[in-house]
Amino acid sequence: MKRLLFAIVAASAGGSMGCFMHTHFEKNASGHVDLEKPPRAPTSKIPETPSDPGERGIVVGATATVGGGSSGLDAGKKGVFAPGFEVSFMPFSLDKSHAGTIVQETLDRSLRANVGWNYVRTWGPSDDTHTRVGPMFVEAQLTTLEQPDRFWGASIALGAAMEFRQKVPLGPQATGCFGIPLLMDGCARLTWIPREGSELIFMIGYHGFAEWVWSK
Numbered sequence: 001m002k003r004l005l006f007a008i009v010a011a012s013a014g015g016s017m018g019c020f021m022h023t024h025f026e027k028n029a030s031g032h033v034d035l036e037k038p039p040r041a042p043t044s045k046i047p048e049t050p051s052d053p054g055e056r057g058i059v060v061g062a063t064a065t066v067g068g069g070s071s072g073l074d075a076g077k078k079g080v081f082a083p084g085f086e087v088s089f090m091p092f093s094l095d096k097s098h099a100g101t102i103v104q105e106t107l108d109r110s111l112r113a114n115v116g117w118n119y120v121r122t123w124g125p126s127d128d129t130h131t132r133v134g135p136m137f138v139e140a141q142l143t144t145l146e147q148p149d150r151f152w153g154a155s156i157a158l159g160a161a162m163e164f165r166q167k168v169p170l171g172p173q174a175t176g177c178f179g180i181p182l183l184m185d186g187c188a189r190l191t192w193i194p195r196e197g198s199e200l201i202f203m204i205g206y207h208g209f210a211e212w213v214w215s216k
Contacts, residue, residue, distance in 0.1 A: 021209070021210040021211070022100065022101045022102075022210075022211050022213070023210075023211065023212045023213070024213050024214070052095075052096055052097055053097070053215045053216045054093070054094055054095045054096060054097060054215070054216045055093075055094050055096075055097045055098070055213050055214060055215050055216060056091070056092065056093045056094075056213070056214060056215075056216055057091070057092055057094075057102075057106075057211055057212055057213035057214065058089065058090065058091045058092070058211070058212055059088075059089075059090040059091075059092065059103050059106055059107070059112075059209055059210070059211045060087065060088070060089055060090075060209070060210045060211075061087065061088040061089075061090070061112070061207060061208070061209050061210075062085075062086075062087055062207070062208045062209075062210075063085070063086045063087075063088070063116070063205045063206065063207050063208075064083070064084075064085055064205070064206045065082075065083060065084045065085070065086070065118075065187070065203045065204065065205045065206075066082075066083045066084075066203060066204055067081075067082055067083075067187075067201050067202050067203025067204060068080055068081045068082055068201065068202065068203075069082065069199065069200045069201040069202050070199070070200050071120065071122060071197070071199040071200075071201075072196070072197025072198050072199060073134075073135070073163060073191075073193060073196050073197055073198075073199050077197075078122050078123065079122075079123055080120050080121065080122050080123070080134075080199070080201070081120070081121045081123065082118050082119070082120045082121075082134060082201045082203065083118075083119050084116060084117060084118035084119055084134070084203075085116055085117065085119075086114050086115060086116025086117075086137075087114070087115050087116065088112045088113065088114045088115075088141065089112060089113050090106065090107075090110055090111075090112035090113075092106045092110070093216070094106070097215065098213075101211065102211065102213070103182065103209045103211050104145070104150050104182060105150075106211075107143055107145060107150075107153075107181060107182070108143070108144060108145040108150055108153075109142075109143070109144055109145075110142070110143050111140060111141070111142050112140075112141050112143070113138070113139070113140060113141075114137075114138065114139040114140075114141050114157060114159070115136075115137075115138050116136070116137055116139075117133060117134065117135070117136040117137070118133075118134030118135060118137075118201070119131075119133055119134060120132055120133070120134035134163075134199075135161035135162060135163045135173075135191055135193070135199075136161070136162045136164075137159055137160065137161040137162065137173050137191070138159050138160055139157040139158060139159030139160075139173065139175060140157065140158060140159060141155050141156070141157035141175070142155060142156055142157070143155040143181055145181065151180060151182075152178075152179070152180060153178075153179070153180070153181040153185075154176075154177065154178045155175075155176070155177045155178075155181065155185075156174070156175070156176050156177075157174070157175040157176075157177075158172075158173070158174055159172075159173050159174075159175075160172060160173060161173040161191045161192075161193065163193045163196065169193075170193075170194075171191065171192045171193040171194055171196075172191075172192055173189065173190065173191045173192075174189070174190050175187055175188070175189040175190075176188055177205065179205075181207065182207065182209070183206075183207060184204060184205060184206050184207060185204070185205055185207075186202070186203070186204055186205075187202070187203050187204070187205055188200070188201070188202050188203075189201045189203065
């Protein structure tokens with residue numbers, strides 16, 4: 001089971017990196033015409049230009065992370081190797097319709113929800129090396145992109161980590177990242193579980209996105 005979990009994380013890292021999927025639903029259209037409303041210029045021989053209805057959509061991100069650091073969640077400070085996986089959700093609404101991918105525009109100054117977990121291998125003495133599933137977490141993440149190219153960017157996320165093996169299973173978590181948000185970035189994540197300890201992980205995240213768009 002442990003090997004299977006690690007294989008899933010490794011496959012996610014390779015499959016999600018730089019991957020984009022864009023879907024326009026059939027409801028999406030280039031313009032909007034209200035057939036029940038009289039034209040603004042009924043005597044004009046020039047066709048009336050349809051109005052842009054704008055669009056709504058949702059962007060789902062998949063991020064595979066790999067890194068390591070120091071953990072106090074296993075009865076004392078130990079070094080850890082911590083691959084992980086997270087999924088983000090970001091609904092959006094735009095006044096103007098677009099053709100092609102729009103995640104680069106919607107990601108700037110966006111607030112999205114993240115759900116994920118860390119797969120942690122703790123190393124130490126030969127009789128104390130073990131593998132386990134690390135804390136699960138939920139976060140709210142704010143991302144900004146540099147202008148005008150929207151290539152480099154930074155994000156900060158605040159949320160809660162859940163370690164169900166403990167008597168007090170819930171604690172705060174903070175994550176900060178800098179890099180290329182549409183491809184990969186470097187991050188630091190600090191987790192604290194009351195009565196158990198803290199964990200500081202430095203990691204690289206590999207990103208992929210899928211977006212679904214439809215007209216308002």
